[in-house]
Amino acid sequence: MARNSFFKFKQFTINQDQCAMKVCTDACVLGAWADVENAERILDIGAGTGLLSLMVAQRNHRATIDAVELDREAYTQASRNTANSPFKNRIAIFNDAIQDFSSDGKYDCIITNPPFFQSDLRSPDLKINQAHHSESLTFQDLLKSIDRLLTEKGKWNILLPVDEGIIFQDLAEKAGWFLERKLTLFHQKEKKPFRLLMIFSKLELADIVDVNSDLFIYGEDGRTYHPEFKKLMKDYYLIF
Template sequence: MARNTHFQFKQFTVQQDQCAMKVCTDACVLGAWVDVENADRILDIGSGTGLLSLMVAQRNTYAAIDAVEIEAEAFYQAGENVENSPFNGRITLFHAAIQDFTSEHLYDLIITNPPFFQSDLRSPAGKVNLAHHAEALDFVSLLASIKRLLAPEGRFVILLPVDEGNQFRKMAAEQNWRLDQELTLFHQTDKKAFRVLMEFRNAASPTRDTVTETLNIYQEDGITHDPKFRELLKDFYLKF
């Protein structure tokens, strides 16, 4: 996906020139895939440009959405994006680390596209490190924050690279979270999987079988979008 200064969706625009994390295809898949039904209160951890909050607000027309972002420039740009959207009355932004964030409410749904490199080469740019690396938010801190803020019957959904997803899945199981749904994302059929999207809930919730799916962005030619991908993003992408 091109790194333009803005990205135009069907119902809103995401300005992104001040954000280390630009609009990317995998985040768009998360925003379109996550189950937003029966969620009155939604929390977006590490909101960046505000993309996920905006996508969720388009799909769920009644939820109150809180979005938390630690990096100052991303926080202010997300504020611009939300203010200029049709959903500005339902999205509230907070400039804070999630570890320090408090709320009067527990959340029915938590969504997050977190810093994911637990141990990797660091960028010289500080805000890039905050966006890509788990310096300010490791998995232990993230799970602790989710446990504190999620309603007992609530769900949380996370997007990660495959290797980090395997680490996180194991850690979540050890902390009594149950994997309910999993979507593995491929560029195309003959390529390795590059992202995994996972939905968890408290293991004490009624038992259900884990639903596992795969999604290709492109068909085998690497150019034509896969029909399932087009169907998922048709309410958002102008070209669909």
């Protein structure tokens, strides 16, 4: 996905020149795939450009959404992006660390694309480090924050690279969470998967339930979009 200064969707536009984390395909997949339809209060942890908040606001017409972003410039840009959208009255952006964030009530849905790299080489750009690496939000801190802010019957959605996702799933299950659904994201068949999308809750599913599915962005030619990807993204991407 091209990293231009803005990215135009069917119902909103994301300006991203002030954000280290640009609009990317995997985050768009999370916004379209996450289980948010029945939620009334949604929390977006690590708002970045405001992309996920806007995507879920488009899908869920009654939910109010709070989004927390630590970086000041990203917070400002997310605030502007949401203010210029049709969903501005239902989205509030907060400039805070999620570890310090408090609300007047709990949320019945959380969505997050958190900093994830545990050991990869650092970038010379401090903002990119903060956006990509987990010093500002460890997996343990994220799990504690989710447990504190989510209702007992709530569920949460997360996007991670495959290796980090395997580690995180183990940590989440040891903390008492159950995996409801998992989507493994591939560029195309015969390629390695590059992202895991997962939904957790306190509800334990029956052993016979298969929670796993795969999604390919491209067909076997590596150029044409896969029909299932087009179906998922058709309400957002102008090209579909």
